[in-house]
Amino acid sequence: MKTLLKIQSSIFSGGGQSTQLADRFVAAWREANPDGRVIVRDLAKEPVPHLDAARFAAFIAKAEDRTPAQRDAVAHSDALIAELKAADVVVLGLPLYNFGLPSTLKAYFDHVGRAGVTFRYTENGPVGLLTGKKVYVFAARGGFYAGTPNDTQTPYIRAFLSFIGMSDIEFLYAEGLAVSEASKQQSMERARAAVDRLAEAEREAELVAA
Numbered sequence: 001m002k003t004l005l006k007i008q009s010s011i012f013s014g015g016g017q018s019t020q021l022a023d024r025f026v027a028a029w030r031e032a033n034p035d036g037r038v039i040v041r042d043l044a045k046e047p048v049p050h051l052d053a054a055r056f057a058a059f060i061a062k063a064e065d066r067t068p069a070q071r072d073a074v075a076h077s078d079a080l081i082a083e084l085k086a087a088d089v090v091v092l093g094l095p096l097y098n099f100g101l102p103s104t105l106k107a108y109f110d111h112v113g114r115a116g117v118t119f120r121y122t123e124n125g126p127v128g129l130l131t132g133k134k135v136y137v138f139a140a141r142g143g144f145y146a147g148t149p150n151d152t153q154t155p156y157i158r159a160f161l162s163f164i165g166m167s168d169i170e171f172l173y174a175e176g177l178a179v180s181e182a183s184k185q186q187s188m189e190r191a192r193a194a195v196d197r198l199a200e201a202e203r204e205a206e207l208v209a210a
């Protein structure tokens, strides 16, 4: 049985354009994987706390030395990591806010990027430990950024996820959503068609591999 983890980070939860594209992909995945399990992590409804010095101290303290409060902080991070580890497929809804990723998603990344747990340093450099997963990113933007130096998200998401072992990443963009209503409709229509093509291609690739 395969597991898909959907991480949505729109402040509008299910109403976000990035979430709607992610949901469309997940619906197609469910059809292709009727026995599959889908886990949803909504970072707007259940935000992860910002990383601060106390929390970071808890992460790096030896297990036997942790205070009860530190154990709670680590248990939260461990649970998020366990969810990621269990996933064969990760679907990420990615809005663009003020030229960057949602702060809730950054806080989440700060909880799952843990030395010795999701990556480790070796003599040959860092090694990611969350391997063997496929990641699909559904990005929604008011303007046009893909392929330009102003796209701060694509290289960052690729770098961070690859660092923890998740380097097989597919990006799909819906852009120009704030230009006009017509531009939004056209862009979302194109993006929905691209989601359908992507889901179909993945389904065919899985059939060939099976």
Ligand SMILES: Cc1cc2nc3c(=O)[nH]c(=O)nc-3n(C[C@H](O)[C@H](O)[C@H](O)COP(=O)(O)O)c2cc1C
Pocket: 010, 011, 012, 015, 016, 017, 018, 019, 094, 095, 096, 097, 098, 099, 100, 140, 141, 142, 143, 144, 177, 178
């Ligand atoms: C607080 C906020 C900040 C935004 N900042 C940008 C921005 O810097 N650049 C841009 O092109 N669009 C920006 N937008 C437009 C969003 O990228 C667009 O509405 C997109 O659909 C957001 O994804 P979502 O619908 O999944 O939340 C912003 C929207 C909001 C609500």
